[in-house]
Amino acid sequence: MIELNQLERSYKTGHTETWVLRRIKLSIREGEFVTIMGPSGAGKSSLLNVLAMLDDQWRGEFAFSGIEVQSLNRKQRAELARQKIGMVFQSYHLLDDLTVAENIDLPLSYKNIPRSERQALVADTLDRFNIVGKKDLYPSQLSGGQQQLVGIARAVIHRPSLLLADEPTGNLQSAQAKEIMELFRQLNEEGATIVQVTHSDVNARYGTRTIELRDGWISSDSAEVGAGKQEVQL
Numbered sequence: 001m002i003e004l005n006q007l008e009r010s011y012k013t014g015h016t017e018t019w020v021l022r023r024i025k026l027s028i029r030e031g032e033f034v035t036i037m038g039p040s041g042a043g044k045s046s047l048l049n050v051l052a053m054l055d056d057q058w059r060g061e062f063a064f065s066g067i068e069v070q071s072l073n074r075k076q077r078a079e080l081a082r083q084k085i086g087m088v089f090q091s092y093h094l095l096d097d098l099t100v101a102e103n104i105d106l107p108l109s110y111k112n113i114p115r116s117e118r119q120a121l122v123a124d125t126l127d128r129f130n131i132v133g134k135k136d137l138y139p140s141q142l143s144g145g146q147q148q149l150v151g152i153a154r155a156v157i158h159r160p161s162l163l164l165a166d167e168p169t170g171n172l173q174s175a176q177a178k179e180i181m182e183l184f185r186q187l188n189e190e191g192a193t194i195v196q197v198t199h200s201d202v203n204a205r206y207g208t209r210t211i212e213l214r215d216g217w218i219s220s221d222s223a224e225v226g227a228g229k230q231e232v233q234l
């Protein structure tokens with residue numbers, strides 16, 4: 001599903017260029033549940049933002065389901081991301097002045113779906129995530145765990161093939177975090193490909209593969225270790 005080759009990202013501040021992703025070569029197959037770990041500043045969020053197509057200031061090759069992302073213009077990338085990718089954030093990123101139901105409906109509003117069908121999809125999703133009773137509340141009236149449930153519901157309502165999550169339980173108590181991680185596991189079992197960034201070993205164990213970043217380089221990949229290849233020596 002995802003093929004990255006020689007992918008590089010740097011930030012320029014004044015005359016200095018800081019490299020945050022270095023010659024990334026990575027292949028992710030459909031159905032995988034990948035965890036990206038590594039110290040603070042290693043480039044984890046930067047990599048996730050590239051995968052989310054939120055960032056287009058990188059060099060190299062990125063193929064998504066056979067589509068060469070580097071050849072797309074900004075509008076085409078945004079459209080591809082909208083159709084195929086769902087993103088979950090640590091701080092939920094819900095819109096405060098929309099209700100739970102309206103927040104969940106948002107990704108559908110970008111698609112050409114009849115109103116009645118949209119309403120049915122939102123109702124099903126509220127039901128599935130056990131938040132029917134909260135549908136007319138605003139995000140500020142929910143607990144952190146409930147807000148993240150809404151965040152995930154919004155990320156998956158349009159059935160994206162790829163679900164990305166950046167520290168999705170970073171602001172939650174452990175019981176709420178467990179509930180969220182169980183939900184990711186279930187979504188993965190139902191076929192979603194997931195890439196999560198986390199500092200938590202507990203969360204990492206929900207995944208099927210762990211990739212470690214250090215100073216922008218992939219320093220280890222459990223899939224490669226499993227295949228008997230050498231870990232990259234730095």
Ligand SMILES: Nc1ncnc2c1ncn2[C@@H]1O[C@H](COP(=O)(O)OP(=O)(O)OP(=O)(O)O)[C@@H](O)[C@H]1O
Pocket residue numbers: 011012018020038039040041042043044045046047
């Ligand atoms: N907009 C920006 N301008 C300049 N440098 C940036 C910018 N965004 C990120 N960086 C730098 O890129 C490097 C990688 O950042 P990134 O957020 O990807 O790391 P991370 O591994 O996700 O860290 P954390 O675990 O703390 O979230 C850091 O050194 C950071 O300072």
